[in-house]
Amino acid sequence: xxxxxxxxxxxxxxxxxxxxxxxxxxxxxxxxxxxxxxxxxxxxxxxxxxxxxxxxxxxxxxxxxxxxxxxxxxxxxxxxxxxxxxxxxxxxxxxxxxxxxxxxxxxxxxxxxxxxxxxxxxxxxxxxxxxxxxxxxxxxxxxxxxxxxxxxxxxxxxxxxxxxxxxxxxxxxxxxxxxxxxxxxxxxxxxxxxxxxxxxxxxxxxxxxxxxxxxxxxxxxxxxxxxxxxxxxxxxxxxxx
Amino acid sequence: xxxxxxxxxxxxxxxxxxxxxxxxxxxxxxxxxxxxxxxxxxxxxxxxxxxxxxxxxxxxxxxxxxxxxxxxxxxxxxxxxxxxxxxxxxxxxxxxxxxxxxxxxxxxxxxxxxxxxxxxxxxxxxxxxxxxxxxxxxxxxxxxxxxxxxxxxxxxxxxxxxxxxxxxxxxxxxxxxxxxxxxxxxxxxxxxxxxxxxxxxxxxxxxxxxxxxxxxxxxxxxxxxxxxxxxxxxxxxxxxxxxxxxxxxxxxxxxxxxxxxxxxxxxxxxxxxxxxxxxxxxxxxxxxxxxxxxxxxxxxxxxxxxxxxxxxxxxxxxxxxxxxxxxxxxx
Amino acid sequence: xxxxxxxxxxxxxxxxxxxxxxxxxxxxxxxxxxxxxxxxxxxxxxxxxxxxxxxxxxxxxxxxxxxxxxxxxxxxxxxxxxxxxxxxxxxxxxxxxxxxxxxxxxxxxxxxxxxxxxxxxxxxxxxxxxxxxxxxxxxxxxxxxxxxxxxxxxxxxxxxxxxxxxxxxxxxxxxxxxxxxxxxxxxxxxxxxxxxxxxxxxxxxxxxxxxxxxxxxxxxxxxxxxxxxxxxxxxxxxxxxxxxxxxxxxxxxxxxxxxxxxxxxxxxxxxxxxxxxxxxxxxxxxx
Numbered sequence: 001x002x003x004x005x006x007x008x009x010x011x012x013x014x015x016x017x018x019x020x021x022x023x024x025x026x027x028x029x030x031x032x033x034x035x036x037x038x039x040x041x042x043x044x045x046x047x048x049x050x051x052x053x054x055x056x057x058x059x060x061x062x063x064x065x066x067x068x069x070x071x072x073x074x075x076x077x078x079x080x081x082x083x084x085x086x087x088x089x090x091x092x093x094x095x096x097x098x099x100x101x102x103x104x105x106x107x108x109x110x111x112x113x114x115x116x117x118x119x120x121x122x123x124x125x126x127x128x129x130x131x132x133x134x135x136x137x138x139x140x141x142x143x144x145x146x147x148x149x150x151x152x153x154x155x156x157x158x159x160x161x162x163x164x165x166x167x168x169x170x171x172x173x174x175x176x177x178x179x180x181x182x183x184x185x186x187x188x189x190x191x192x193x194x195x196x197x198x199x200x201x202x203x204x205x206x207x208x209x210x211x212x213x214x215x216x217x218x219x220x221x222x223x224x225x226x227x228x229x230x231x232x233x234x235x236x237x238x239x240x241x
Numbered sequence: 242x243x244x245x246x247x248x249x250x251x252x253x254x255x256x257x258x259x260x261x262x263x264x265x266x267x268x269x270x271x272x273x274x275x276x277x278x279x280x281x282x283x284x285x286x287x288x289x290x291x292x293x294x295x296x297x298x299x300x301x302x303x304x305x306x307x308x309x310x311x312x313x314x315x316x317x318x319x320x321x322x323x324x325x326x327x328x329x330x331x332x333x334x335x336x337x338x339x340x341x342x343x344x345x346x347x348x349x350x351x352x353x354x355x356x357x358x359x360x361x362x363x364x365x366x367x368x369x370x371x372x373x374x375x376x377x378x379x380x381x382x383x384x385x386x387x388x389x390x391x392x393x394x395x396x397x398x399x400x401x402x403x404x405x406x407x408x409x410x411x412x413x414x415x416x417x418x419x420x421x422x423x424x425x426x427x428x429x430x431x432x433x434x435x436x437x438x439x440x441x442x443x444x445x446x447x448x449x450x451x452x453x454x455x456x457x458x459x460x461x462x463x464x465x466x467x468x469x470x471x472x473x474x475x476x477x478x479x480x481x482x483x484x485x486x487x488x489x490x491x492x493x494x495x496x497x498x499x500x501x502x503x504x505x506x507x508x509x510x511x512x513x514x515x516x517x518x519x520x521x522x523x524x525x526x527x528x529x530x531x532x533x534x535x536x537x538x539x540x541x542x543x544x545x546x547x548x549x550x551x552x553x554x555x556x557x558x559x560x561x562x563x564x565x566x567x568x569x570x571x572x
Numbered sequence: 573x574x575x576x577x578x579x580x581x582x583x584x585x586x587x588x589x590x591x592x593x594x595x596x597x598x599x600x601x602x603x604x605x606x607x608x609x610x611x612x613x614x615x616x617x618x619x620x621x622x623x624x625x626x627x628x629x630x631x632x633x634x635x636x637x638x639x640x641x642x643x644x645x646x647x648x649x650x651x652x653x654x655x656x657x658x659x660x661x662x663x664x665x666x667x668x669x670x671x672x673x674x675x676x677x678x679x680x681x682x683x684x685x686x687x688x689x690x691x692x693x694x695x696x697x698x699x700x701x702x703x704x705x706x707x708x709x710x711x712x713x714x715x716x717x718x719x720x721x722x723x724x725x726x727x728x729x730x731x732x733x734x735x736x737x738x739x740x741x742x743x744x745x746x747x748x749x750x751x752x753x754x755x756x757x758x759x760x761x762x763x764x765x766x767x768x769x770x771x772x773x774x775x776x777x778x779x780x781x782x783x784x785x786x787x788x789x790x791x792x793x794x795x796x797x798x799x800x801x802x803x804x805x806x807x808x809x810x811x812x813x814x815x816x817x818x819x820x821x822x823x824x825x826x827x828x829x830x831x832x833x834x835x836x837x838x839x840x841x842x843x844x845x846x847x848x849x850x851x852x853x854x855x856x857x858x859x
Contacts, residue, residue, distance in 0.1 A: 028717070029659070030625045031659070032718075033327060042613060046658055048657075048658035051355070052327060053355060054341075063403065066355075073656060073657065075629075075656075075713065075715050076631075076652055076654060077612060077618070077631035077713040078612075080614060081635075088666075108307055112355050113403075113404050114405065118664070120657040120658045122656045122717070125613070127614070143278070143279055144309075145325070145326065146326020148307040148308050149308075152278070152280055228278045229276065231309070232277075232278065233276050236276055236311055237261075238522035240523065240564055241524065248607075248848065341575075388577070389575070390575040390577045392579070392580065417577075419577070419578070419579030420583055421579065421583055422584075423580065459579075459583075499585075500583060500587075502592065505586070505590060505592050506596075509594065512595070513595060516595070543596065544595075544597075545593075545598070548603070548604060
């Protein structure tokens with residue numbers, strides 16, 4: 001199948017290095033301490049953060065740092081062909097773990113000992129790149145909850161099809177059998193915190209694809225910073241003194 | 242925007258936008274430029290021996306924010322004041338909390354902090370008002386002071402070495418809050434002031450603006466003298482016991498004890514003012530609440546209409562006007 | 573769940589008795605309702621409904637299927653509800669399973685009628701393409717994003733909004749040679765049929781607290797309920813389904829009384845929803 005036509009356009013009309021449209025909205029769940037909706041094209045994710053609060057299960061309490069927990073869930077209607085999956089299947093468990101580890105790495109957990117932070121991500125619509133969208137949404141929600149962090153983790157994926165490196169794969173491209181490299185970075189520290197790939201790829205091309213994904217992460221980071229900056233400004237302006 | 246659960250029509254949208262723009266133009270000179278996002282560098286001169294405060298870390302010779310908020314500089318101290326976040330306690334803060342657990346010699350309270358706060362039996366005024374050692378009998382009677390789920394007002398006493406928070410309630414003004422409703426709003430909207438208890442005499446309402454964002458609005462109660470405190474809670478308990486056992490029999494009787502309708506109306510009006518103001522993200526003080534209540538009165542709105550879109554926009558316009566005129570006075 | 577002190581409980585009960593609830597509403601007043609349609613573009617129809625701090629999404633997907641042999645002239649509709657842990661940390665893991673199942677079954681009862689499909693709020697025979705061979709299977713999924721009471725009514729409203737947002741592709745069936753053969757179907761990409769929602773009922777839940785009952789209870793009010801009756805009523809004023817929950821028994825005469833009140837309230841709710849839905853669709857068209 002042809003994923004990039006001779007004019008260099010992809011199936012959804014994007015160029016190879018073009019990202020889908022990003023949209024973010026802070027404050028989607030009124031009861032949560034922090035929440036956000038993040039969209040990458042048709043992929044749409046809600047994240048809600050509860051905490052830092054008293055640890056619910058006392059045996060998990062830690063005296064030197066906060067307990068970070070995460071649950072990933074997918075709405076029944078989120079995928080193209082509707083299926084009813086039981087909660088807690090392997091894929092969601094793995095994703096919950098990945099998101100938790102990625103977020104834990106950037107939260108300054110030692111500042112909130114004896115407490116617990118819950119991150120819930122809910123996929124409303126999946127069209128490729130849910131992993132990345134979840135991490136980006138979680139970052140926004142954590143920032144909205146006022147939880148201290150080292151940096152704003154952002155994530156983006158890239159792939160390689162028809163001898164071309166492609167940024168931010170959608171579902172069709174993702175399921176085409178080519179590699180899907182998901183990268184998460186700490187943009188200001190310039191460190192990679194998450195890296196996953198699921199197919200074979202020559203070294204030099206891999207480097208290329210990873211670099212592309214990193215560029216994507218940086219673009220997401222810029223967007224997220226803008227959103228947060230505007231939100232902080234609005235909150236301060238409205239509060240007045 | 243957060244909490245906007247009203248659908249605005251076209252003109253209302255424009256009006257709201259205009260009001261918010263006005264607010265923005267008013268505050269453009271102040272703090273706005275000092276707002277930072279996580280991982281932003283805060284410009285400082287390290288030669289001035291600055292002190293790093295909350296929400297900052299030093300990295301590669303630069304001061305970096307770890308929170309979204311506004312940079313504040315007090316003498317040599319530089320810190321980031323967060324906006325939306327859980328409660329950050331300071332000693333002496335007056336807070337409202339809910340009892341979640343009773344353990345030997347202490348109550349644990351949920352106060353929107355990263356842990357439950359602790360109120361020791363020994364930091365409480367006893368019913369007899371005498372300063373003495375707490376006995377085993379006192380310990381057994383802890384539930385006669387506060388039960389689980391009770392709403393309690395107290396003061397932040399100190400931090401323990403392990404980071405947990407101690408409260409105290411050694412004053413007549415502290416203690417159980419009854420006959421009213423509790424609202425929770427983001428703590429950054431409540432400013433620390435001298436006065437957090439407000440008796441609104443014209444309404445017969447007590448308003449407690451807890452620094453932790455828990456707001457109590459209830460029927461006014463006279464500060465009880467030392468003896469009656471215990472009696473009140475005792476009779477209260479008897480009441481509830483009898484009402485559960487006889488259930489429907491004494492509904493009539495029960496209704497006698499309800500908050501008078503007029504007072505209730507005032508409580509709800511005040512509560513809805515707080516709801517509107519907090520969903521708009523405006524600073525909440527007793528003055529602004531009063532103005533909002535008055536506005537709803539002059540508009541002849543029913544209490545529940547205060548949560549509708551029209552009033553929402555009106556409050557925003559009013560606030561813009563208010564800040565505009567107060568700005569002029571200062572200028 | 574909701575923990576309230578004795579004083580707060582009495583305040584809520586007193587407010588209901590005096591017809592002035594904690595947020596100033598009367599017993600039969602709803603919170604402001606906000607509707608947004610087309611929130612899930614990949615679906616055939618979708619809507620998000622907010623009532624106060626309650627926030628739910630409903631989504632309709634249509635797939636081609638085979639009618640059940642017992643009812644060859646009817647399509648199939650399935651309703652499932654999920655409660656997201658974003659709404660309440662206790663919904664984590666399997667924490668919401670019971671609630672989800674309760675809501676799903678209540679909605680099925682309110683909208684789909686009995687197993688025979690007769691008396692369903694949703695017209696099942698309109699979903700048939702070729703009798704006994706091909707029909708549409710409608711999958712209606714609800715998701716609770718944020719919960720502050722009255723989930724069932726909100727979900728009902730969201731499903732109604734989602735259905736009126738639903739376009740079902742026109743299907744051309746090629747005349748098959750023999751009756752045993754599978755008919756060939758051709759799904760149109762361009763032509764969509766607007767789903768007919770004139771028969772879809774609204775759900776009104778009356779929550780009984782003390783001697784009185786209220787509509788659109790918040791979760792604090794729900795914690796004080798003795799029992800609740802959910803009634804689904806269509807435009808003609810017919811009852812399509814009914815569920816009573818809660819431990820305390822109700823006098824039959826009170827139930828009859830509640831039904832007539834619910835019928836009256838449902839008309840207002842229906843009108844309110846109609847105007848909100850059309851406003852939402854107009855908004856969507858603008859984008």
